[in-house]
Amino acid sequence: MARKFMKGCEAIAEAAVRSGCRFFAGYPITPQNEIPEYFARRLPEVGGVFVQGESEVASINMVYGAAQTGTRAMTSSSSCGISLKSEGISFCASARIPMVYCNVQRGGPGIGAIQPAQQDYFQATRASGNGGFRMLVFAPATVQEAVDMTYEAFDYAQRDRNPVLILADGVLGTIMEPVELPPMRPEEEVKALKEALSDWTLTGHRAEEKALILPGGWAGQEDRCRRNANMYETWGKDVQVEEYETEDAEVILTAYGICGRIARSAVRLLRKEGMKAGLIRPKTVSPYPYESFDRLNYGKVKAILSVEMSIPAQMVQDVELAVKDRCRIRTCLRSGGEIMSREDVLKAARELV
Amino acid sequence: MEQVYKRTKGIRDDMVSGFCPGCMHGTVFKLIGEVLEELDILEKTVTVQGVGCCGLAMEYVTYDCTTSPHGRACAVATGVKRTNPDRLVYTYQGDGDLASIGLAETMSAANRGENFTVIFVNNGIYGMTGGQMAPTTLIGMKATTAPAGRDPKVHGYPMHMCEILNQLTAPCYLERTSCNTPANVRKTKKAIKKAFQNQLDGKGFSMVEIVTSCPTNWGLDPMASLDFLEEKMLKEFPLGVIRDKSREEEAV
Numbered sequence A: 001m002a003r004k005f006m007k008g009c010e011a012i013a014e015a016a017v018r019s020g021c022r023f024f025a026g027y028p029i030t031p032q033n034e035i036p037e038y039f040a041r042r043l044p045e046v047g048g049v050f051v052q053g054e055s056e057v058a059s060i061n062m063v064y065g066a067a068q069t070g071t072r073a074m075t076s077s078s079s080c081g082i083s084l085k086s087e088g089i090s091f092c093a094s095a096r097i098p099m100v101y102c103n104v105q106r107g108g109p110g111i112g113a114i115q116p117a118q119q120d121y122f123q124a125t126r127a128s129g130n131g132g133f134r135m136l137v138f139a140p141a142t143v144q145e146a147v148d149m150t151y152e153a154f155d156y157a158q159r160d161r162n163p164v165l166i167l168a169d170g171v172l173g174t175i176m177e178p179v180e181l182p183p184m185r186p187e188e189e190v191k192a193l194k195e196a197l198s199d200w201t202l203t204g205h206r207a208e209e210k211a212l213i214l215p216g217g218w219a220g221q222e223d224r225c226r227r228n229a230n231m232y233e234t235w236g237k238d239v240q241v242e243e244y245e246t247e248d249a250e251v252i253l254t255a256y257g258i259c260g261r262i263a264r265s266a267v268r269l270l271r272k273e274g275m276k277a278g279l280i281r282p283k284t285v286s287p288y289p290y291e292s293f294d295r296l297n298y299g300k301v302k303a304i305l306s307v308e309m310s311i312p313a314q315m316v317q318d319v320e321l322a323v324k325d326r327c328r329i330r331t332c333l334r335s336g337g338e339i340m341s342r343e344d345v346l347k348a349a350r351e352l353v
Numbered sequence B: 001m002e003q004v005y006k007r008t009k010g011i012r013d014d015m016v017s018g019f020c021p022g023c024m025h026g027t028v029f030k031l032i033g034e035v036l037e038e039l040d041i042l043e044k045t046v047t048v049q050g051v052g053c054c055g056l057a058m059e060y061v062t063y064d065c066t067t068s069p070h071g072r073a074c075a076v077a078t079g080v081k082r083t084n085p086d087r088l089v090y091t092y093q094g095d096g097d098l099a100s101i102g103l104a105e106t107m108s109a110a111n112r113g114e115n116f117t118v119i120f121v122n123n124g125i126y127g128m129t130g131g132q133m134a135p136t137t138l139i140g141m142k143a144t145t146a147p148a149g150r151d152p153k154v155h156g157y158p159m160h161m162c163e164i165l166n167q168l169t170a171p172c173y174l175e176r177t178s179c180n181t182p183a184n185v186r187k188t189k190k191a192i193k194k195a196f197q198n199q200l201d202g203k204g205f206s207m208v209e210i211v212t213s214c215p216t217n218w219g220l221d222p223m224a225s226l227d228f229l230e231e232k233m234l235k236e237f238p239l240g241v242i243r244d245k246s247r248e249e250e251a252v
Helices: A008-018 A036-044 A056-067 A080-095 A121-125 A142-160 A170-173 A186-195 A221-238 A258-274 A290-294 A316-323 A341-351 B025-036 B053-060 B073-082 B095-101 B103-112 B159-167 B182-200 B223-237 B245-251
Strands: A003-007 A023-026 A049-052 A073-077 A099-104 A137-138 A165-167 A176-180 A241-244 A251-254 A279-282 A284-286 A304-310 A328-333 B045-049 B065-069 B088-095 B117-122 B172-176 B206-211 B240-244
Touching: A003 A008, A008 A036, A008 A073, A008 A099, A008 A142, A008 A165, A008 A170, A008 A176, A023 A036, A023 A056, A023 A186, A023 B073, A036 A049, A036 A073, A049 B073, A056 A073, A056 A080, A056 A099, A056 B073, A056 B103, A073 A080, A073 B206, A080 A099, A080 A121, A121 A165, A121 A284, A137 A142, A142 A165, A142 A176, A142 A279, A142 B223, A165 A170, A165 A258, A165 A341, A170 A258, A176 A290, A221 B045, A241 A258, A251 A258, A251 A341, A251 B095, A258 A279, A258 A304, A258 A341, A279 A290, A290 A316, A304 A316, A304 A341, A316 A328, A316 B073, A328 A341, B025 B053, B025 B088, B025 B117, B025 B182, B045 B073, B053 B065, B053 B088, B073 B095, B073 B103, B088 B095, B088 B182, B095 B117, B103 B117, B103 B159, B117 B182, B159 B172, B159 B206, B159 B240, B172 B223, B206 B223, B223 B245, B240 B245
Parallel strands: A023 A049, A023 A073, A073 A099, A099 A165, A137 A165, A251 A279, A251 A304, A304 A328, B045 B065, B045 B088, B088 B117, B117 B206, B172 B206
Antiparallel strands: A003 A176, A137 A284, A241 A279, B172 B240
């Protein structure tokens, strides 16, 4: 298949279109503007709809509405903009509406910084809105992974009738890399995907078959919560993780997204220096690959280093849950628009031993 | 014998309404049901319910229904209609939903000329949450969050949504009606039908603002509420057609 040189944001948008996404609503915010801009050009070419919402709040609600007709729908934003979407995301999770959204993370909290960061880990994995719902959260480390994960995200969203998050960051959104794009779903298949959902979607029904979308209700909410919780329990099979040079490792680096890629490069150099380093890189951060840490040989592993573009560290809490005091855990952190460098990681790793 | 009146198929006949005595939501939903039946589009209709007392109707109506987050009905309806252009889509929103928390969504959808219909029920108060001040609360009118009455120096003045939206170029049809008399009920039905027909004809954004009563939170019995509505509410919110581009287009 032909490779194409593409910017992360645009590649994500193209992958969504190829997966059958036919509705996008979004609002400008750096560093993800190329996603709505790409959709604005591309969706009319395939009979889809792009709307520039008056706000992030409106945009997510447009997606909430569009997805309720069975249309594959998406929105994107960055950090503080994602906070504004959290109401709508929670409604999607409660009403079990399939949709995909992308957070091209920037600095935080507050307006933070427009440069890349990984400050939204807790928001992505713990509380993407009120009500304690969960989502599948994919954390790509390359533009190719972002493409593949976005393409598949729509299928996961439809499988579970639940939102799916692509947790990217400003580096991934703005770098250009060669990618292999997945095949364009034929228009008949896109139509069939929509029609397959018509028993519950807002497409018009006879009274006895009325579609009623409830993001809550006067009664029965406990049952709905239990049904959702039971579904979350089935996600163990969906864990994706890269374990690199972990078998004989004495030092484990762990990181997701762009930091995972930098840490992988650091592992190679550390190995050349003679340090037995390895990497655990979660590709899904929800569900989290806790079992990867159980597979480590704690007779050999002396320390684990969580590498994050977040201050304070956030993913380290999942690492602690996974490691259960079986070895030392340290962090290597940058934030506020300061990009993690391989030198930062190498220095922190050498200090471990 | 000739049948001159029957229950609309737009409302389930196996449920009892949860609306308070003297509330006009039931009347409005009945009118909507009758219009949808007359247009023969019950099975092609989707309603987007706002948050508030109107949400009670999500179980009563016999056609497809969704519930939006508070204030977001016009954004949700934008998504539904744009991906479902051959279905009739209407939002049903109270004054808090449409004119306070949802002001941006309302204005922007109207400004885009979205081809759906807004049914705006204005009773000047928050109903479901228990009588708090609304953007349409009258000057001097008491609310639980304005216990001494609405004071323009502190709270500003009632908002006139039809007139505000009339500043925009895109909307097709804006009319304010009421349901306080049989004649006004008939006019309201006519306005709803016109608004729906505009949508079916692809003419863009229509809104019918219906001035109604809320005896429970006005602290009045249903009959006294009708007097208050006639004497106070309709003075602040005069009835009539504020904008009708569909007529202009016909005249051209």
